[in-house]
Amino acid sequence: MISGIEKILSGEARAVARAISKVEDGVGDAAELMKAVFAHTGRAVVIGITGSPGAGKSSLVDKLALLYRQRGERVGIVAVDPSSPFSGGAILGDRIRMQTLGLDRGVFIRSMATRGNLGGLARATVDAVAILDAAGYDKVIVETVGVGQDEVEIVKTADVSVVVLVPGMGDDIQAIKAGIMEIGDVFVINKADREGVLRTEKELEALLSLAMRPDYWQPPIIKTVATESKGIDDLAAAIEKYYEYQRRTEASAERRHAIARWRILELLRERLLARTLAADSASERLDQLAAEVADKRRDPYSAVETLMEKPEAGSQKPE
Amino acid sequence: MISGIEKILSGEARAVARAISKVEDGVGDAAELMKAVFAHTGRAVVIGITGSPGAGKSSLVDKLALLYRQRGERVGIVAVDPSSPFSGGAILGDRIRMQTLGLDRGVFIRSMATRGNLGGLARATVDAVAILDAAGYDKVIVETVGVGQDEVEIVKTADVSVVVLVPGMGDDIQAIKAGIMEIGDVFVINKADREGVLRTEKELEALLSLAMRPDYWQPPIIKTVATESKGIDDLAAAIEKYYEYQRRTEASAERRHAIARWRILELLRERLLARTLAADSASERLDQLAAEVADKRRDPYSAVETLMEKPEAGSQKPE
Numbered sequence: 001m002i003s004g005i006e007k008i009l010s011g012e013a014r015a016v017a018r019a020i021s022k023v024e025d026g027v028g029d030a031a032e033l034m035k036a037v038f039a040h041t042g043r044a045v046v047i048g049i050t051g052s053p054g055a056g057k058s059s060l061v062d063k064l065a066l067l068y069r070q071r072g073e074r075v076g077i078v079a080v081d082p083s084s085p086f087s088g089g090a091i092l093g094d095r096i097r098m099q100t101l102g103l104d105r106g107v108f109i110r111s112m113a114t115r116g117n118l119g120g121l122a123r124a125t126v127d128a129v130a131i132l133d134a135a136g137y138d139k140v141i142v143e144t145v146g147v148g149q150d151e152v153e154i155v156k157t158a159d160v161s162v163v164v165l166v167p168g169m170g171d172d173i174q175a176i177k178a179g180i181m182e183i184g185d186v187f188v189i190n191k192a193d194r195e196g197v198l199r200t201e202k203e204l205e206a207l208l209s210l211a212m213r214p215d216y217w218q219p220p221i222i223k224t225v226a227t228e229s230k231g232i233d234d235l236a237a238a239i240e241k242y243y244e245y246q247r248r249t250e251a252s253a254e255r256r257h258a259i260a261r262w263r264i265l266e267l268l269r270e271r272l273l274a275r276t277l278a279a280d281s282a283s284e285r286l287d288q289l290a291a292e293v294a295d296k297r298r299d300p301y302s303a304v305e306t307l308m309e310k311p312e313a314g315s316q317k318p319e
Numbered sequence: 320m321i322s323g324i325e326k327i328l329s330g331e332a333r334a335v336a337r338a339i340s341k342v343e344d345g346v347g348d349a350a351e352l353m354k355a356v357f358a359h360t361g362r363a364v365v366i367g368i369t370g371s372p373g374a375g376k377s378s379l380v381d382k383l384a385l386l387y388r389q390r391g392e393r394v395g396i397v398a399v400d401p402s403s404p405f406s407g408g409a410i411l412g413d414r415i416r417m418q419t420l421g422l423d424r425g426v427f428i429r430s431m432a433t434r435g436n437l438g439g440l441a442r443a444t445v446d447a448v449a450i451l452d453a454a455g456y457d458k459v460i461v462e463t464v465g466v467g468q469d470e471v472e473i474v475k476t477a478d479v480s481v482v483v484l485v486p487g488m489g490d491d492i493q494a495i496k497a498g499i500m501e502i503g504d505v506f507v508i509n510k511a512d513r514e515g516v517l518r519t520e521k522e523l524e525a526l527l528s529l530a531m532r533p534d535y536w537q538p539p540i541i542k543t544v545a546t547e548s549k550g551i552d553d554l555a556a557a558i559e560k561y562y563e564y565q566r567r568t569e570a571s572a573e574r575r576h577a578i579a580r581w582r583i584l585e586l587l588r589e590r591l592l593a594r595t596l597a598a599d600s601a602s603e604r605l606d607q608l609a610a611e612v613a614d615k616r617r618d619p620y621s622a623v624e625t626l627m628e629k630p631e632a633g634s635q636k637p638e
Contacts, residue, residue, distance in 0.1 A: 031624075038620075253613070258609075260608075260613040261605065263612065264609055267619055267623045269588055269592045272588070272592060275627070276591060286584075287580070290583055291576060300353070300357070300582045300586055301354050303583050304583055305350075
């Protein structure tokens with residue numbers, strides 16, 4: 001029996017919160033929980049939102065969530081907080097702004113922090129999204145500061161990926177370049193009451209016109225002023241439109257396959273490391289080897305070979 | 320015999336470039352090469368430089384490299400390019416500016432791109448730094464767009480970590496918060512001819528005064544205008560000062576231990592995954608499992624268990 005699975009499926013917030021903590025820590029029956037949850041996923045529309053620090057992502061997420069609430073939908077929000085110098089505080093700080101939203105029982109908000117040695121932030125985030133999906137949230141919004149590779153991967157797993165820019169990025173628009181073509185299904189120029197919005201729009205249009213998407217979708221550019229709730233309807237409409245579009249295309253099946261493959265590899269990487277480190281005295285040996293490498297008495301490659309040679313945890317048989 | 324190891328140690332640029340490609344791809348005798356290289360590392364001063372897109376990191380790196388060259392030192396530059404929407408193009412684009420530097424035989428410039436399935440960008444970057452170190456480069460500068468967790472980890476492995484800010488970040492200074500305390504040994508406010516430099520400096524000072532560093536170092540704040548070569552001397556002096564300081568502290572030994580531990584885990588994670596995927600028909604089975612997960616006929620956790628049960632590469636036993 002999976003403890004609390006019925007409560008999760010009936011959307012009970014405390015059971016959902018506990019389940020997310022479980023997959024975040026990766027302990028106990030997290031794997032059994034996810035196996036049980038998985039069959040109930042696929043109903044939510046998962047929206048990934050990314051952009052530079054200061055682009056106003058959190059305001060945008062707040063307003064989008066409010067709009068969905070007004071339509072009677074339940075909304076889950078997962079904010080990825082990589083605890084990095086440039087973003088660590090932002091998401092948590094911004095969550096203070098969401099206190100009103102947080103009191104709404106139709107909204108579930110969760111920050112995901114950097115994982116420890118085993119990695120797995122991306123895996124844990126995708127699991128949290130699956131739990132919210134299974135718990136009956138109609139929309140699940142994943143917010144990341146999307147500059148690192150893990151953060152980009154997370155946004156790629158969404159049904160619809162939204163990239164948020166601001167006017168007057170100047171040289172930064174150059175910095176966006178090719179990679180963005182792959183990831184953005186919908187583009188937002190937030191703070192669109194600022195100077196330079198037309199120039200940013202033109203530059204973005206020029207960049208997008210060069211893109212060759214496998215699904216032939218032409219990503220729209222939506223202008224918003226999130227703090228004044230302007231353009232949020234347009235954004236919701238664009239998200240909806242792409243969501244409907246992608247369901248009908250062949251590219252969508254390929255994307256689902258790529259996401260599944262990526263999920264398996266992320267999880268496999270984490271599990272293999274956990275199994276090796278769970279071996280008898282592995283953590284003492286790791287510390288010892290780290291000391292030897294730090295003193296240059298041993299190189300890291302030899303250290304890893306030593307760790308890989310040893311039998312694994314719980315194994316009684318010779319392998 | 321390790322092919323080319325003598326050429327690497329004598330600093331031959333082509334041998335160095337080939338060696339870095341080898342560790343980037345992780346193929347062939349990459350492990351043997353790194354084992355041979357490792358004993359010759361530890362002489363270079365490794366400087367990590369990170370900051371938001373648009374902070375002018377590349378100009379700063381260029382000017383710092385020029386300064387070291389004027390002092391007769393050889394400089395290696397490793398630019399981490401995570402191919403993400405916000406940074407992918409910037410580093411490569413900026414490298415065009417470095418054409419003059421690139422023609423200088425005392426400077427070695429290399430961009431590291433995102434790795435494939437196996438991950439390992441951070442591991443490959445640290446290996447590239449070790450190769451440049453062994454090849455006799457006096458200074459090795461690692462430049463990252465430091466918002467993702469991998470990128471932050473890379474900068475942490477440097478002897479001296481430099482965090483670059485710009486004036487008028489406004490709300491973004493809030494976004495910097497706690498995490499930055501751990502990572503920055505030297506702070507730079509670049510584009511210091513812009514409005515708001517005093518305010519940014521005050522805010523940063525306030526943040527830094529709250530920091531509790533294990534080594535009691537008070538990170539200096541250096542103001543630069545990299546495009547006009549202003550403040551570069553001060554930056555070099557601050558880097559030098561921290562480098563000398565940290566060599567004398569206990570915290571330095573702990574830091575080296577933590578870095579060694581992190582390197583071992585990064586490499587172990589990559590190697591374990593590679594071993595599993597090298598098993599007979601593993602890639603076909605991965606594709607098959609991904610298809611089942613994509614169609615929701617199977618959950619990712621069960622898929623991973625299936626992959627982990629199978630005997631590993633080189634095994635002769637029936638599957």
